[in-house]
Amino acid sequence: MTFQGNIRDLQRAIVVDSTGDKVGSVGQVYVTNEGQDPSWVTVNTGLFGTNETFIPLADAQFTDGEIRVPYEKKFIKDAPNIAEDGEISQEQEAELYRYYGVQDPSRDGYLDAGDRTGGTVDDSTGTGVGAAGAGVGAAGAGVDRDRDLDRRDDDGVTLHEEKLNVGTERREAGKARLRKYVVTDTEQVEVPVQREELVVERTPATGEDRGGRLGEDETEVTLHEERPVVSKETVATENVNLGKRTVTDTETVTEQVGHEEVDVQSGRDDRV
Template identity: 40%
Template structure:
């Protein structure tokens, strides 16, 4: 349990759960009006600290500049919402709900302290009244709106190319016997049979394919900023003075 002297170290400082995770910041400390000991601490949770959860403080400890409570963060955030009256008191019914939620023996606590009401002691009070206002804070959250993917597949298309091809044909050449070629013409037998064979060649088109890299494709995202108007309701306290001065004048 923390002492009254440690309250300035607790208020507006972080509150951590039993696993070392930050729950939020301490907002108020509530005292038992019989024993005068701190009994509850309210913790600002949620986005921008818009929610407030109550946590028992009797088993809490102050470590350096923060408060550690023996409960998990999710447990604290799921604590029932309770109403604090204008004087900063917790009613018996509200306190019973909190005791039951945290598994604290209500009957034992009642016998020890007889808590008729708990008074908030966020800071030393004086004769002035504090007026508070709710402030609307607007933030953004990132959420998934869709997915895009690259998919590669193969298609086959017909292509046409023209390529020259060559082939050999037989052509018979005849030349008369002259003095220049007579010796070659007379080198064989006078009358005989003979054959001479020539091999013919022809070219034909040959198709060959080879994969070549031609392009690199990737997915990127571009961020666009648009203006959106959001509305919310905030509560403000007003302070008016009621006097009987007018009655005395009449």
């Protein structure tokens, strides 16, 4: 990364990944003692732990307080976890170079073990001043990191919680139909009936009827009887209607809601 500016600008910068998502705030800036060019930054990608993730600056871009790196956040989080203690060993740096696929920009291979030493910062210029050799030193080791962190407004976290909103919705619970049907019953009714029977009545003659003649004669009597006659008629017995009424019940709703809490673990760096 070609950087023309104060190392403190990098120390206060935010690292964003290739998609524009925030990775984290810069913790330390590492520079090469040979050219005093920024080569690595460390970023704490989580809330807990004292180890920081190393990110190379070879293909990074710095604009308006943001360092954009060509890696995704998940890829950066999976980088080898190396303790930030002012210098990194040859094996550690080689492991980081292999992971990110980046070579040491100062030579065609990885740095030798004897080429490393810690560096300090000249507060008047912010430029890393390293010991002899082409080592990699931590820039800004003499800065009070607690005060610097206090000035970062974007290092805080926002806590959230879930709230349970309970309401009611109207839905169809079922249908009711009113229909009528015919039921046949058998009724027995005692009906009084009358009939006429033939009765022969005989009375003696008085002898006053004289002059009669002998001969045949006949008379006819009509007999009658009653028979049950059945007829049916339909009459209304009652009116039946369907109505609705509202009944209020109380139901208990049980649901789990989550909320966020914060747990801060501080790994203070008192090195000068």
